[in-house]
Amino acid sequence: MATALERRSADSPTPGDAHDAYGEWFKSIPHGLHGHFEPLTKAFQNWMPSILAYFDHPLTNAYTESLNNLIRVMNRRVWDWLTCLSPISKRILRVDGRHQHTSRKTMAWTCQRWHG
Structure with missing residues (x-):
């Protein structure tokens, strides 16, 4: 593993190389098109500084951002599921074991009430 990291760092461009490449790219933009590349x-x-620092230390927070997005999506899906099914589940899965019949009309009304 250490050998692979040493080989990678020997072949990797430096921040100076990256800055020079950016400068060459910027100069290659036709004069009339600079406005399109302004953002x-x-x-x-x-x-x-932050972009060029990557070439010294090739670490990103992409994994953390991906997990945060996954957590956000899961929370949204669970919340949607709970807001609609929670009252129904309470009626169906009673602790005392008695079965209570719930009509479709009652279930639809319950979901509408919880969704707003």
């Missing part, structure tokens, strides 16, 4: 070039100028 990108402005973002690079604003975030240049």
